[in-house]
Amino acid sequence: MSRWLFDLGNTRLKCAPLGDDGRVGPVHAIAHDGARFEAGLAAALPARFDEACIASVASVDLRVRLLDALASHCPRMSLACTRRRFEGLSIAYEHPARLGVDRFLALLGAHARGGGPALVVGVGTALTVDWLDANGRHRGGRIAPSPMLMRAALHARAAQLPDAGGRYVEFADDTDDALESGCTGAALALVERSLQTATAQAGATPRLLLHGGGGAALRAQLPQAIDAPTLVLEGLARWALAGAV
Missing domain, CATH: 3.30.420.40 (ATPase, nucleotide binding domain)
Structure with missing residues (x-):
């Protein structure tokens, strides 16, 4: 087939x-x-x-x-649709339909990879962070605007602020760089805080799996991250092979 x-x-x-x-x-x-x-x-x-x-x-x-x-x-x-339990993965949401299927499949892909606990970070229109423990239990997550969406929202309210451009620096001396540094820095802070909390709960540092089209904006500042651009498709493959309907 x-x-x-x-x-x-x-x-x-x-x-x-x-x-x-x-x-x-x-x-x-x-x-x-x-x-x-x-x-x-x-x-x-x-x-x-x-x-x-x-x-x-x-x-x-x-x-x-x-x-x-x-x-x-x-x-x-x-x-595909979100399931409360599937192939050893259990999600934290009481109402599974409220967890986006992309997050569910990314968690399923992370679980199928093995290797212990993982913090799964997706960077697209939204920034999503999901914490998966070593037993395949989803411990919950966070959703925020991605850096790209932050820039677009600022530009929509203040047209003089460009919606793209600039480079990430810790303290910028130029508006374009300040915008890039602020929006990317906000996303990095969320990821780093989530990783810190997950590490405290797990007693070990989880793998940091990064996927989504906007992941490159964070990658340079997250040297420990594992690039996982096909993670949602990997989860969908598990769904397909299980014959789920």
Whole structure:
């Protein structure tokens, strides 16, 4: 059976084949404007395959567009959803549907990697931080604006403040650098505080797994971080292989 994995976010659609060995194949990242992505998707996909496994945090309209586009490529589609317990992972939320499926799958991917406790940090439109202990228990998390969204929000309220540019320094002597340093620094502080708290609770320093399109903005200041750009797709692969519906 040939399967493809699809992670539909607020700004990008990522897709990859699922190998016979259960590993995620080469990833195609397709930017979208919240409305269209069909041209990029058609170029990435084979004409036919057997099954599409989809995770989506995008709007219902965009999700329907993806399902419609995939209908001409494959006869079977499944949509991942958050489960309270799944393959040794248990989440902290009392109401599973309130935990975004991207966070759930990233936790599932982190758990499947093994290696003990982990702090899972996703940097996209939002900055998400989730604490996973060595027994596969999700101990809760945090959500904040990403540095990119902070810059956009400032620019929207004060147009003279640019929404991009500048470099990270500890104390800036230029407005562009001060904006970059402040917004990135706020995200770093949240990650570092979360890591400190998780370390105290675990009695050991968890792995810091970094994923999402905005991760590069934090990576240089987090030398201990492990780049995990396919973490959501890795969790989706576990979902697909388990035959979840």
